[in-house]
Amino acid sequence: MLGSSSSIIRRQQFLIRALGGCFKKQTHQRFTMQSMMSGSALEADALSVLRSITPTLDPTRHKGQAGKIAVIGGCREYTGAPYFSAISALKIGADLSHVFCTKDAAPVIKSYSPELIVHPVLEESYSVRDEDKISISKKVLAEVEKWMERFDCLVVGPGLGRDPFLLDCVSGIIKHARESNVPVVIDGDGLFLVTNSLDLVSGYPLAILTPNVNEYKRLVQKVLNCEVNDQDAPEQLLLLAKRIGGVTILRKGISDLISDGETVSSVSMYGSPRRCGGQGDILSGRQVIQ
Ligand SMILES: NC(=O)C1=CN([C@@H]2O[C@H](COP(=O)(O)OP(=O)(O)OC[C@H]3O[C@@H](n4cnc5c(N)ncnc54)[C@H](O)[C@@H]3O)[C@@H](O)[C@H]2O)[C@@H](O)CC1
Numbered sequence: 636m637l638g639s640s641s642s643i644i645r646r647q648q649f650l651i652r653a654l655g656g657c658f659k660k661q662t663h664q665r666f667t668m669q670s671m672m673s674g675s676a677l678e679a680d681a682l683s684v685l686r687s688i689t690p691t692l693d694p695t696r697h698k699g700q701a702g703k704i705a706v707i708g709g710c711r712e713y714t715g716a717p718y719f720s721a722i723s724a725l726k727i728g729a730d731l732s733h734v735f736c737t738k739d740a741a742p743v744i745k746s747y748s749p750e751l752i753v754h755p756v757l758e759e760s761y762s763v764r765d766e767d768k769i770s771i772s773k774k775v776l777a778e779v780e781k782w783m784e785r786f787d788c789l790v791v792g793p794g795l796g797r798d799p800f801l802l803d804c805v806s807g808i809i810k811h812a813r814e815s816n817v818p819v820v821i822d823g824d825g826l827f828l829v830t831n832s833l834d835l836v837s838g839y840p841l842a843i844l845t846p847n848v849n850e851y852k853r854l855v856q857k858v859l860n861c862e863v864n865d866q867d868a869p870e871q872l873l874l875l876a877k878r879i880g881g882v883t884i885l886r887k888g889i890s891d892l893i894s895d896g897e898t899v900s901s902v903s904m905y906g907s908p909r910r911c912g913g914q915g916d917i918l919s920g921r922q923v924i925q
């Protein structure tokens with residue numbers, strides 16, 4: 636199935652629908668989505684976007700057809716972020732949600748929810764001897780790769796941390812996802828990784844980057860070699876997405892801006908005024924829903 640044209644089309648449709656999921660706030664409120672292309676604006680109805688991304692309940696469907704996703708994230712410090720991401724995909728209707736995290740994080744994440752499938756496969760430098768790094772890295776990749784074909788989408792980064800050995804293994808996972816045409820949402824520390832290794836996503840149209848204010852700043856500095864310009868925010872975002880070879884970027888903020896390098900959309904529905912940790916993680920999980 637993997638790599639067949641129907642699989643690729645399914646993943647493209649999946650991604651298109653995922654982009655509809657970029658609205659982030661309470662669904663009972665009305666919101667507007669403005670698509671700006673060459674100065675013109677389009678408005679879309681929130682309810683139709685919601686309907687289009689919510690898997691239908693159909694008695695003829697079997698387990699998995701409403702989406703199988705995996706989150707790559709979770710380390711000693713951060714166990715909440717991958718949980719939020721993985722559980723939000725399930726809550727909006729996906730059938731199966733996996734988490735690939737470090738050995739320390741796994742029992743904690745498992746204890747949050749029996750619905751998640753948790754793989755304690757990632758390793759941080761402190762637990763690996765230098766002479767074992769190559770073989771352990773191969774083992775980690777093999778563990779994830781054997782599952783890869785089952786996934787409709789990966790989320791890479793929530794609560795991943797920044798351990799160099801761990802990030803090196805995750806680079807291998809992104810490369811494999813890309814070779815397998817699996818869409819990848821990059822968030823949190825995954826953005827730290829790809830900002831420093833742009834080749835991982837550059838030119839991959841099935842990549843969605845979801846930077847917050849700091850992550851966006853780092854991307855702009857690295858790719859455009861300048862500072863964030865809020866006066867011309869849509870134009871700058873469009874240029875950034877284009878320079879990274881047509882990836883989709885969702886810039887989070889008071890209004891979310893989304894661009895694939897050809898058009899820019901904004902989602903300006905206002906939701907909760909709370910700005911607590913975890914809201915972006917929930918958003919990253921919602922984006923993968925079929
Ligand atoms: N419960 C958990 O496990 C959580 C884990 N998280 C993980 O923590 C790691 C680091 O993410 P962070 O988001 O903390 O790192 P960032 O580097 O994005 O943010 C760090 C700092 O930026 C500041 N900041 C945030 N918004 C700002 C704004 N609009 N203007 C100016 N400063 C602003 C914050 O106060 C914070 O001090 C990631 O792996 C992430 O996934 C977070 O998602 C939060 C929840």
Ligand SMILES: Nc1ncnc2c1ncn2[C@@H]1O[C@H](COP(=O)(O)OP(=O)(O)OP(=O)(O)O)[C@@H](O)[C@H]1O
Nearest residue numbers: 659847848887888889891911912913914915916918
């Ligand atoms: N100033 C703001 N006003 C209103 N909404 C905002 C504001 N900043 C961010 N948001 C919204 O909050 C959600 C989370 O964005 P945020 O910038 O907190 O992400 P994050 O830092 O990656 O989150 P996390 O704590 O999960 O890592 C997004 O849906 C975004 O649209």
